[in-house]
Amino acid sequence: MMKTTTRIFNFSAGPAVLPLPVLEQAERDLVSLPGVGMSILEVSHRSKVFEDVLARAEADIRTLAAIPPNYRVLFLPGGASLQFTMVPMNLLTDDRTADYLVTGVWAAKAVDEARKIGKVHVAATTKAEQFTRVPRPDEVVLSPDAAYVHMTANNTIYGTEWKELPNVGSVPLVSDTSSDMFSRPIDVSKHGLIYSGAQKNMGAAGVTVIIVRDDLLARSAATLPSMLSYAVHAENRSMYNTPPVFAIYLLGLVMRWLIGQGGLAAIARVNERKAAKLYSEIDRTGFYRGTAQKDSRSLMNVTFRLPSEALEQQFVKGAEQASLDGLKGHRSVGGIRASIYNAFPEEGVDALCSFMREFERRNG
Amino acid sequence: MMKTTTRIFNFSAGPAVLPLPVLEQAERDLVSLPGVGMSILEVSHRSKVFEDVLARAEADIRTLAAIPPNYRVLFLPGGASLQFTMVPMNLLTDDRTADYLVTGVWAAKAVDEARKIGKVHVAATTKAEQFTRVPRPDEVVLSPDAAYVHMTANNTIYGTEWKELPNVGSVPLVSDTSSDMFSRPIDVSKHGLIYSGAQKNMGAAGVTVIIVRDDLLARSAATLPSMLSYAVHAENRSMYNTPPVFAIYLLGLVMRWLIGQGGLAAIARVNERKAAKLYSEIDRTGFYRGTAQKDSRSLMNVTFRLPSEALEQQFVKGAEQASLDGLKGHRSVGGIRASIYNAFPEEGVDALCSFMREFERRNG
Numbered sequence: 001m002m003k004t005t006t007r008i009f010n011f012s013a014g015p016a017v018l019p020l021p022v023l024e025q026a027e028r029d030l031v032s033l034p035g036v037g038m039s040i041l042e043v044s045h046r047s048k049v050f051e052d053v054l055a056r057a058e059a060d061i062r063t064l065a066a067i068p069p070n071y072r073v074l075f076l077p078g079g080a081s082l083q084f085t086m087v088p089m090n091l092l093t094d095d096r097t098a099d100y101l102v103t104g105v106w107a108a109k110a111v112d113e114a115r116k117i118g119k120v121h122v123a124a125t126t127k128a129e130q131f132t133r134v135p136r137p138d139e140v141v142l143s144p145d146a147a148y149v150h151m152t153a154n155n156t157i158y159g160t161e162w163k164e165l166p167n168v169g170s171v172p173l174v175s176d177t178s179s180d181m182f183s184r185p186i187d188v189s190k191h192g193l194i195y196s197g198a199q200k201n202m203g204a205a206g207v208t209v210i211i212v213r214d215d216l217l218a219r220s221a222a223t224l225p226s227m228l229s230y231a232v233h234a235e236n237r238s239m240y241n242t243p244p245v246f247a248i249y250l251l252g253l254v255m256r257w258l259i260g261q262g263g264l265a266a267i268a269r270v271n272e273r274k275a276a277k278l279y280s281e282i283d284r285t286g287f288y289r290g291t292a293q294k295d296s297r298s299l300m301n302v303t304f305r306l307p308s309e310a311l312e313q314q315f316v317k318g319a320e321q322a323s324l325d326g327l328k329g330h331r332s333v334g335g336i337r338a339s340i341y342n343a344f345p346e347e348g349v350d351a352l353c354s355f356m357r358e359f360e361r362r363n364g
Numbered sequence: 365m366m367k368t369t370t371r372i373f374n375f376s377a378g379p380a381v382l383p384l385p386v387l388e389q390a391e392r393d394l395v396s397l398p399g400v401g402m403s404i405l406e407v408s409h410r411s412k413v414f415e416d417v418l419a420r421a422e423a424d425i426r427t428l429a430a431i432p433p434n435y436r437v438l439f440l441p442g443g444a445s446l447q448f449t450m451v452p453m454n455l456l457t458d459d460r461t462a463d464y465l466v467t468g469v470w471a472a473k474a475v476d477e478a479r480k481i482g483k484v485h486v487a488a489t490t491k492a493e494q495f496t497r498v499p500r501p502d503e504v505v506l507s508p509d510a511a512y513v514h515m516t517a518n519n520t521i522y523g524t525e526w527k528e529l530p531n532v533g534s535v536p537l538v539s540d541t542s543s544d545m546f547s548r549p550i551d552v553s554k555h556g557l558i559y560s561g562a563q564k565n566m567g568a569a570g571v572t573v574i575i576v577r578d579d580l581l582a583r584s585a586a587t588l589p590s591m592l593s594y595a596v597h598a599e600n601r602s603m604y605n606t607p608p609v610f611a612i613y614l615l616g617l618v619m620r621w622l623i624g625q626g627g628l629a630a631i632a633r634v635n636e637r638k639a640a641k642l643y644s645e646i647d648r649t650g651f652y653r654g655t656a657q658k659d660s661r662s663l664m665n666v667t668f669r670l671p672s673e674a675l676e677q678q679f680v681k682g683a684e685q686a687s688l689d690g691l692k693g694h695r696s697v698g699g700i701r702a703s704i705y706n707a708f709p710e711e712g713v714d715a716l717c718s719f720m721r722e723f724e725r726r727n728g
Contacts, residue, residue: 008401012408015609023395023403030391031384037372037687039387041568041614044376044690077441077570078591081605085589113589199606204405206441206570206608225449225477227442241445242563244570244608245379250405323401326408 009348012326013156013301013339014179014200022253022343029249040249045242053245054238057252064255064264067188067211074210074230075238075248080178080197083208084110087150087174087193088117090220090230096147099123101140101166104131104155105332106176114150123149124166131158133296140166148172148192154180156200157330159303159337160296165190172216180300181209182258183342184268192216198247200300201341203254206247258342267342274340274349275299281353287360291335305335312336315359322355324348373712376690377520377665377703378543378564386617386707393613404613409606417609418602421616428619428628431552431575438574438594439602439612444542444561447572448474451514451538451557452481454584454594460511463487465504465530468495468519469696470540478514487513488530495522497660504530512536512556518544520564521694523667523701524660529554536580544664545573546622547706548632556580562611564664565705567618570611622706631706638704638713639663645717651724655699669699676700679723686719688712 010017029040036049043049058073067073076082087110092098098118100111102125114120121143124135134155142149149168154161156179165173165187172192181196188194193212199205212230220231232240261267279297282288282304291303306312312335316328329335340349374381393404400413407413422437431437440446451474456462462482464475466489478484485507488499498519506513513532518525520543529537529551536556545560552558557576563569576594584595596604625631643661646652646668655667670676676699680692693699704713 006396006401010402010406012406012411015406015408015606017406018403020395023405026405027391027394030394031387032370037370037689038374039382041387041390042374042376042379042381044379045569047376077443077446077608079441079605082441082591085591089589113591116587116589197606199609204610205409205606206611223480225453225480227446227449227477241443242379242561242569244441244611245563246568246610247570247608325401 008323008325009345009351010325011338011340011344011348011352013330013337014197015205016200016339016341017343018204018250019254019257019343022250022257025253026250041246043245045239045245050245053249053252054243057248057255060252060255060259061209061211064182064258065186065188065211070214071188072212072214072217072234074212074233075243075251076208076210076233077206077244079205079208080106080176080195081109083176083195083210084113085117086228086230087148087195088114089224089228091172091174091193091216092118092147093219094118096145097121097143099142099146099149099171101125101135101149101151102127103134103152103160104158106155106157107150107152110150110152110176121146129293131155131160132291133293134160134162135166137167142168142171146171148174150174151176153177154298154300156301156337156339157333159290159292159298159301161298161300163295172213180298182264182267183271183300185264198251200339201343203251204247206244207251209251254343270346271299271340271342274344274346275302277349277353278302278338278340281356285360285364287364288356291333300339300341302338302340303329303333303335309334311363314363318359319352319355322351324352324355372687372689373709373715374689375702375704375708375712375716377694377701378561378705379569380564380703380705381707382568382614383618383621383707386614386621389617390614405610407609409603409609414609417613417616418607421612421619424616424619424623425573428546428622429550429552429575434578435552436576436578436581436598438576438597439607439615440572440574440597441570441608443569443572444470444540444559445473447540447559447574448477449481450592450594451512451559452478453588453592455536455538455557455580456482456511457583458482460509461485461507463506463510463513463535465489465499465513465515466491467498467516467524468522470519470521471514471516474514474516474540485510493657495519495524496655497657498524498526499530501531506532506535510535512538514538515540517541518662518664520665520701520703521697523654523656523662523665525662525664527659536577544662546628546631547635547664549628562615564703565707567615568611570608571615573615618707634710635663635704635706638708638710639666641713641717642666642702642704645720649724649728651728652720655697664703664705666702666704667693667697667699673698675727678727682723683716683719686715688716688719
């Protein structure tokens with residue numbers, strides 16, 4: 001069932017599995033880029049080589065999501081966690097309120113950081129239901145003076161995902177898409193700002209992609225620290241300082257691969273099929289129990305429980321022995337989590353389904 | 365003269381040349397880490413594999429610089445440029461002044477960012493001499509209420525370097541060592557905080573090493589954004605969020621390599637020898653003219669001029685044809701710059717000296 005004798009199935013929530021052809025390309029460029037005479041790790045960020053890498057990565061991202069021309073694409077360090085701070089620092093003015101849709105731990109962290117910067121309103125939360133679903137449209141109550149509305153597109157810990165964007169009228173929608181970016185088509189024009197740490201669906205840890213509508217850059221005060229200003233980074237085309245060259249290069253390779261897979265609509269069909277197989281196995285007899293409510297189920301992080309914690313431990317251990325790695329749920333909720341991002345191979349899903357069937361037969 | 369037929373000599377100021385054995389090791393780990401079954405780019409930051417990488421990198425850094433136990437070692441994103449902001453955010457309180465020693469463009473940028481945070485005093489500057497040297501001890505005038513003194517250990521653009529640390533009494537000394545870190549022994553105990561972007565002497569772009577004295581962590585206010593707080597990163601041992609896994613892994617390989625070279629005293633001897641060869645060639649006849657004053661000459665970035673800009677252009681072009689790359693001086697000052705960091709091979713220095721001798725013969 002395994003692709004090669006040396007690689008296992010990696011269900012980790014992130015950093016996560018990468019497409020094998022991407023790794024093989026990076027391996028080829030690692031000691032000496034053909035025609036350049038040095039490693040991709042050694043090229044100057046001011047070199048023609050890197051200029052081309054950056055331009056192509058941006059162009060491919062624009063192609064994949066059909067990004068309108070009035071949006072900028074930025075490549076920044078610090079992960080989504082730094083965006084929890086940069087979003088309110090740049091977009092929240094003293095006279096306004098930042099609205100947050102709280103659907104889990106990461107959304108709550110974003111709220112905590114925003115509260116250090118300015119006024120925050122929780123416009124909806126499903127905490128009372130242990131974040132087992134995302135809010136319904138009628139549960140979202142915006143502030144009259146909302147500077148923006150912040151959402152978390154997919155919630156890795158709880159295995160939930162927004163199926164439709166919340167209706168926010170003319171207020172800029174800011175979305176943390178770190179865990180489902182480019183796993184399905186995304187309507188950029190309905191957002192003011194999108195940010196995504198690369199290490200789940202876009203590449204390796206070390207770079208975050210920001211897509212921001214032009215007019216919002218005017219909100220970045222000139223008094224902001226340069227490294228924390230979207231306007232400064234946009235003006236310098238992500239080259240205000242030395243960017244994470246290799247992380248951007250690798251992200252570019254993943255974007256190329258994604259285009260080769262047929263783009264977002266095509267990968268979405270694969271992701272739907274992969275997730276459907278797992279959810280169908282979960283729902284088959286009742287031995288396994290999905291933790292997310294059905295209409296909020298994530299296609300990226302499939303979370304479920306077994307009849308007892310003892311069985312869950314046994315399940316994780318047995319899976320590891322079968323080369324199915326990283327299935328332990330997040331330490332805050334326990335249970336099982338299978339993360340099946342874009343690059344996760346379908347045969348790995350099949351392998352997990354078989355393992356689940358067999359495990360149930362022996363323990364059910 | 366070239367090490368292999370496919371690699372050239374890379375004199376770039378950073379990102380810069382890496383040790384070939386490090387690149388070859390990374391190449392071997394890129395598709396599947398032996399015994400792990402996945403790429404170093406795919407392992408979870410919570411995995412045992414990465415825990416070991418992080419612990420070993422820290423241990424090796426501690427060994428190399430004999431770091432006292434009351435100092436923390438942190439691995440953070442954002443480069444030295446983000447430290448320009450984090451240093452004053454964390455260490456500068458409202459009732460104090462931050463003292464800066466201004467020795468070039470990067471020091472001046474650090475001042476600009478600190479001024480956005482609090483009160484700044486320029487305690488010495490050699491701007492009047494176009495930064496061709498670092499200040500003398502008697503030129504440094506500290507504030508009576510100095511929160512810290514900030515210096516830039518090596519100035520890449522002007523080719524200057526502090527030969528001795530300035531005397532700052534009991535005021536914490538903060539040093540940006542991005543361009544000469546671990547090129548020579550460093551007395552950590554004389555510093556309050558040291559920061560170094562990795563992409564010159566420590567690894568690839570994407571991670572910054574911070575060495576900070578324990579007691580200074582108490583200055584980080586609880587109201588600081590988490591990602592910008594030294595205290596938060598120290599408490600979480602650089603794992604507050606997903607760190608740049610690959611950049612830390614690569615830095616660890618460079619530290620191993622450096623230990624294998626005999627450590628800081630040994631590499632300093634090599635660096636002195638490499639620089640002496642180049643400066644001696646520069647001083648030989650007067651055709652070339654070193655831009656830094658002799659007692660401030662950098663061992664990392666050797667800057668010089670030719671009799672005319674036309675000859676400089678010809679020099680850079682001819683050098684490129686001879687596989688000597690990246691010799692063009694920084695766009696703000698022009699001229700020639702040969703960056704010869706730890707990993708830059710001595711045979712590359714010899715090749716440049718030969719090229720200089722021949723260029724002078726033809727054009728002198």
